[in-house]
Structure formats: C-alpha cells, structure tokens
Amino acid sequence: MYKKLKNLPLTDQVEALTASLVQTLSINGTDGEVKIAEKIEQILRSFPYFKQRPDQVWTQELPNDAIGRKNVFAHIKGNVNSKKTVVFHAHIDTVGIEDFGAQQSIANDPAELLKYFQTYSNDEEIQTQALTGDWMFGRGALDMKSGVAVHLMNVLHFSEHLEDWDGDIIFMANPVEENQHSGVIAAVDELLRLRVEEGLDYVVAVNTDYISALYPGDTNKYIFTGAGGKLLPCFYVYGRETHAGQTLNGLDPTLITSELNKRINNNMKLTEHIEGELITPPSALYHRDTKEFYNVQTAVTSHLYFNFMVLEASPKDIMEKLKVEAKAAAAEIKAYYEENYKAFARVNQFPSDRPNWDINVYSYAEYCEKLSVQGIDVKAAASQVLKENPALELRDLCFKVVDRLRELDQAVTPCVIVFYAPPYCPHNYLTGKDARDREILQTIEEATARTSARTSDTFLVKKFFPYLTDSSYLSLHDTDEEVDYLVDNFPEWNKIYPVPIKNIRKLNIPSINVGVYGFDAHRWTERVYKPYSFDTVPRLIRNMTRSWLKVAVNQ
Structure with a gap:
C-alpha cells in the first residue's frame, strides 16, 4: 500500500486509503472485523519504518471472542529525550448495510455510489454535493474509516520525520465499538502494559470519530475534550x-x-x-x-x-x-x-x-x-x-x-x-483544574486558531462528544461509590460485563476528539466531506501532536 501512497499529496493519500478501507466491509459481529484488522496491519507493515522494525506492529486478540476479533497496535519511537506519548485511536467496525436496500451491492464502493448519487433526484442537496466531487459515499466512509485513514497517514508522516519530535506515538485500531466496546476495553490492559514495560508517559489520546452539524445550517467544526457516558x-x-x-x-x-x-x-x-x-x-x-x-x-x-x-x-x-x-x-x-x-x-x-x-x-x-x-x-x-x-x-x-x-x-x-444492563460507557472530560488539562486545552486553542486563519473554518471546543465513543474507556470520572451503586443494580456485573474500572482509573488518559466531518452516519446516504476531513483534520492533529511532544506536560 505504501508504494501507492508515497508520492501522493496528503488529501489524495487519505482519500485513497479511506476508499480502500471502505471496500472491506467490517460490519459489527461479522468476520469483516477480522479482515479489516488484518488489512490495517498489512498497511502498517508496508511503511518503511515498520519494515525495519516489524516488532513495533502487533495485534491483541480479544478475550473469549467467538469471531477472533483483535486490536491492532503500532508504536513509533521519536527522539529518546522524552517518554511523553500521544495515542492515536479509532474504531474499525461499522453498522450493517441493510439500509442500502437495492444498492446493497455497492454499499462499500465509493466510486459507484458517487455515480449513483450524482443522478439521484430524490434529494437535491445530496445530488448537488455528489456533483461537486467533494464528498465520498459508502458504509463507514464517515463512521469512521476516514478517521482510521487520517491516523494511518499521520503515523506514516511522523515515522518519516523522527527528528522533529520527542517521545512516542501509539496507534491503535479497535473493533466492536458499535455495540459492546470490547475492543477498547481489552486495549486498556495493553496500554497499561506498554506504560510499565516502555516507561510511557501518556499525555493525551486523539480520536477521529466523526462530527456533524448539530442543527440545520450549522457550519461549525467541533473539537470535543471528553466523552459523554451512557447507561442502559x-x-x-x-x-x-x-x-x-x-x-x-x-x-x-x-x-x-x-x-x-x-x-x-x-x-x-x-x-x-x-x-x-x-x-x-x-x-x-x-x-x-x-x-x-x-x-x-x-x-x-x-x-x-x-x-x-x-x-x-x-x-x-x-x-x-x-x-x-x-x-x-x-x-x-x-x-x-x-x-x-x-x-x-x-x-x-x-x-x-x-x-x-x-x-x-x-x-x-x-x-x-x-x-x-x-x-x-x-x-x-x-x-x-x-x-x-x-x-x-x-x-x-x-x-x-x-x-x-x-x-x-x-x-x-x-x-x-x-x-x-450492558453497555456501560463512563463519562469523562478535561476539567482544566490541573496543569496537564490546561496544557492540552491551550494546545487545542492555539492549533485551532492557526488552522482557522489558514482555512477560515470556525472551531468550537466542547466538553462532551455527543455520540457513543471508545474514548469513554480511557479515563473515568465516576467515583467508587457511584460505580458501586451501578454494580449493585446490574445483574451479575462481574460475569456479564466486567468493565475494568480499576484499570481504567489507573490508565487515566484524557481523550479528545478531532473528528472527520460529514452527514448521515448510520444511514445509506452516509458521506464524508473530503476537503476538511482529508486535509484539515490530519494537519490539525499533526500540529497538536508536535506541540504535545515538544512541551513538557505534567501527568
């Protein structure tokens, strides 16, 4: 895959990679989740940095998973002056394709869907967008294979510019986000292992899950500094x-x-x-x-x-x-x-x-x-x-x-x-009360200001990502007393849905969301806006990451 990508401009790199990922259906609960993990591992192993260091790409099988699903990890080591670490994470599963109806056969074919929607007269807005060429259609194009592609291209970028930054970058791709979140839950132990064995100092995790307009006519681009929780x-x-x-x-x-x-x-x-x-x-x-x-x-x-x-x-x-x-x-x-x-x-x-x-x-x-x-x-x-x-x-x-x-x-x-009953998704956010939070928030403010001056996008920073997200499982704000109350009112918690509360609290990585942008996630008209998602988002994350991996942040 690297040979196809290496000479392309950034926007074309992310687009090509997104299209390739969309073509591999990875519907939640199917072996497509295994196939997409294998594809991502192959892509990473094609990068020159990992060809020289093959042990720095690996997978983690999910415990007791009937399908054999797995997390994919990669580890880039920059200059050795610091162990500050930024985590790039994204989920790799999607919802099903039944909503595509008669178009199910092309649900994972962005090129064919673009042709279809260019002649689609039932919705003038969608047809107009398709005709501009600025939108990519397809199951998972928005939620969130474009987000995975952004991270992969930034992994490639930082692996080719090791002299520009201190510290470490961990990439992880997780299955099972669309229902049980068991991918990221299993990853908690792996991240803790890396902290101990590699001496990593986790600064922040960056998720690229999708964002969208929150109301008709909304053109703002949102950065979220935490995750809303969920109870069932x-x-x-x-x-x-x-x-x-x-x-x-x-x-x-x-x-x-x-x-x-x-x-x-x-x-x-x-x-x-x-x-x-x-x-x-x-x-x-x-x-x-x-x-x-x-x-x-x-x-x-x-x-x-x-x-x-x-x-x-x-x-x-x-x-x-x-x-x-x-x-x-x-x-x-x-x-x-x-x-x-x-x-x-x-x-x-x-x-x-x-x-x-x-x-x-x-x-x-x-x-x-x-x-x-x-x-x-x-x-x-x-x-x-x-x-x-x-x-x-x-x-x-x-x-x-x-x-x-x-x-x-x-x-x-x-x-x-x-x-x-399952799932339980913890809520968390940056409070701004300690030096670590303030440093992260300052970086977001400065990076979005520079980006806005370049692109004219209007950024708004909010606390809570408004949809369900794997970011919920990287830190925890519920107190022990609050969790105990939940467990007491949850049948057989320890056997049915044993969320590793103590380990999540120990891990305590703040996770922000700098998401790809588009419309209609989980609908057959799902589409991602290419100019912002394939160019602005990866550059914005690079900007932030360089700052975090140059400036000491107190954990």
Whole structure:
C-alpha cells in the first residue's frame, strides 16, 4: 500500500486509503472485523519504518471472542529525550448495510455510489454535493474509516520525520465499538502494559470519530475534550396474566411498559442541562412482551430499555429519576384499570367489587434485598442462569436473571424492577483544574486558531462528544461509590460485563476528539466531506501532536 501512497499529496493519500478501507466491509459481529484488522496491519507493515522494525506492529486478540476479533497496535519511537506519548485511536467496525436496500451491492464502493448519487433526484442537496466531487459515499466512509485513514497517514508522516519530535506515538485500531466496546476495553490492559514495560508517559489520546452539524445550517467544526457516558436502564414488568375474555381481571404488563415508554422516551425533562453542551433525551431501543406464540392469554411480563446519555449525573441520580417515572406510570395504569372496571361493572350490571391493581416498584438492588430476606440465595440463582444460557444475548441474559429471581419470589405481586444492563460507557472530560488539562486545552486553542486563519473554518471546543465513543474507556470520572451503586443494580456485573474500572482509573488518559466531518452516519446516504476531513483534520492533529511532544506536560 505504501508504494501507492508515497508520492501522493496528503488529501489524495487519505482519500485513497479511506476508499480502500471502505471496500472491506467490517460490519459489527461479522468476520469483516477480522479482515479489516488484518488489512490495517498489512498497511502498517508496508511503511518503511515498520519494515525495519516489524516488532513495533502487533495485534491483541480479544478475550473469549467467538469471531477472533483483535486490536491492532503500532508504536513509533521519536527522539529518546522524552517518554511523553500521544495515542492515536479509532474504531474499525461499522453498522450493517441493510439500509442500502437495492444498492446493497455497492454499499462499500465509493466510486459507484458517487455515480449513483450524482443522478439521484430524490434529494437535491445530496445530488448537488455528489456533483461537486467533494464528498465520498459508502458504509463507514464517515463512521469512521476516514478517521482510521487520517491516523494511518499521520503515523506514516511522523515515522518519516523522527527528528522533529520527542517521545512516542501509539496507534491503535479497535473493533466492536458499535455495540459492546470490547475492543477498547481489552486495549486498556495493553496500554497499561506498554506504560510499565516502555516507561510511557501518556499525555493525551486523539480520536477521529466523526462530527456533524448539530442543527440545520450549522457550519461549525467541533473539537470535543471528553466523552459523554451512557447507561442502559431496563424495566422488567411482571403483571397478572388472564384469559382475554376476562381481561379486566388481569394486569397487562404491556400497558405499564407503554406508559413508561410514553413518559421516558425523548423526554427532555429527564436530561441534564449543561450550558453549551449538546443534550440528547433518552430513547427506547427495545420494547416487547415475552409471549413466544399466539394464544388468548395476556402477557405475563414485558421488557423495555432505553439509551440514556450521561454527562455528569451518577447511576444513582438516573435510577432515582426513573423510579419516580415508574411509580407514576404504575399509578396511572392502576387508575386506568379502576376507571374501566367501573364502566365494565356498570354496563354489565355486575357488583362493584374489583380486583387489586397495585404495582410495586423496585430497583434491582432493592428486589435482591427483598429476596434475601426470604432466605433466597440470589447470587447462586443468578449464576445458575448464566450457566444455563452461555450464548444468550447479554441484555436478554440480564432479563433472564431478573425473571428467574421473580419466579423464586415467595411473595410475588405485580411489579416493576429497574436495573442496568450492558453497555456501560463512563463519562469523562478535561476539567482544566490541573496543569496537564490546561496544557492540552491551550494546545487545542492555539492549533485551532492557526488552522482557522489558514482555512477560515470556525472551531468550537466542547466538553462532551455527543455520540457513543471508545474514548469513554480511557479515563473515568465516576467515583467508587457511584460505580458501586451501578454494580449493585446490574445483574451479575462481574460475569456479564466486567468493565475494568480499576484499570481504567489507573490508565487515566484524557481523550479528545478531532473528528472527520460529514452527514448521515448510520444511514445509506452516509458521506464524508473530503476537503476538511482529508486535509484539515490530519494537519490539525499533526500540529497538536508536535506541540504535545515538544512541551513538557505534567501527568
């Protein structure tokens, strides 16, 4: 690959490399994630620096990964006067291509997609952009193979100019970002190993995950100095089943989850409000009852979970908010049943005696305590569920654990049990309170000012990257007490989703995002803007990196 790239100008280098990476489909959960890792390793090994030092490119297999996915690492050593280290990182998996419909066969062919969109009359803006030649289309072109290409070309650049900088650069490419983040989670141990064995002093990590306009007409380019976190709050609702012909004698759990969905889904009142930061409301990712086939019995249980973005709030803060909503939903559904039963009794001239529709609300920790009082060994019961279901999808596995515990409850009544399930993405950001943070922020300010003078781009610096990102796992702001609360309300945390909290806290690398720019990530019209992404972004990162690897930064 190096031979194809070496004589090209920077913009053409990044474009050629992005197109090559897009052509290798790397859909999350497929062997394409293995193939793209192998391709990136081959590209790195084609660079002259690594031909002379082949041991400075290596892979790390993900533990217990059924597909055999792996992280790719490369290590460039500059002048030996310093061990200051900058980490370039990016994810290499993408979402699927089903959204391309009839165009699935060219979803990974930027040239063919460009021709298609140049004649695409259903969206004038997209057609106009395609006709300019300034945009590249294709699955992963924006999210985020162009970001991987930027890092690779900067690795090549710094490996060819060793005399210009002191310290070390670590490149890492991680799979499994689009759902479980297990690539970067495994990389935590590798980064710690390198710190100990190589004596590295990590200054900052730079992610190139995509940025986009935050509102119509927005032309700003954003630099993010941290990562928003994510929780996945889940609602297990146990009702009272009945024959459909006696429906008001039961308690339909889907009514409760529907009311919860209405109260929580896209509700801005449940979000944090931090001035200057993008705030996104919770969104439902899953909602269904547990019936497996048709019959005339109402559902016994119903499941619901939400994507819940977190900036500074703790797991306890979120749980308390959601329990308030659950109790309000339970009261609303109870009143709904009472009103309709009253009408039912009147129309049918029945006595006014009616069933009880009380619904209790518990956090997972509270429910486990309730069972423990009954003498039930909660840990043993949960562990047995894991043994019986070794291949079950992780969120389904958490629901299965809760369901087994409910079956063991000797005093069970209709209830809502609120718990957390994978993934947990920690939040972090530069506080500016210590010398290290201030040095990084100063470098960002100076580098963006110089770039803006050259390109006329307007840069805005914000704390929290507004989408999910692997950067969440390089440092941690949640306190031990806050993490303990999360673990207590997360079924079988240590076995189902053992995030290495202590090691992340020990690693403590601030990660900023200097992203490629484009529109429609995760849509079939996904496209990356080439002038900014293929030229401005790599030069901006080079500018920042030279500064960090010349100026002492206190860790």
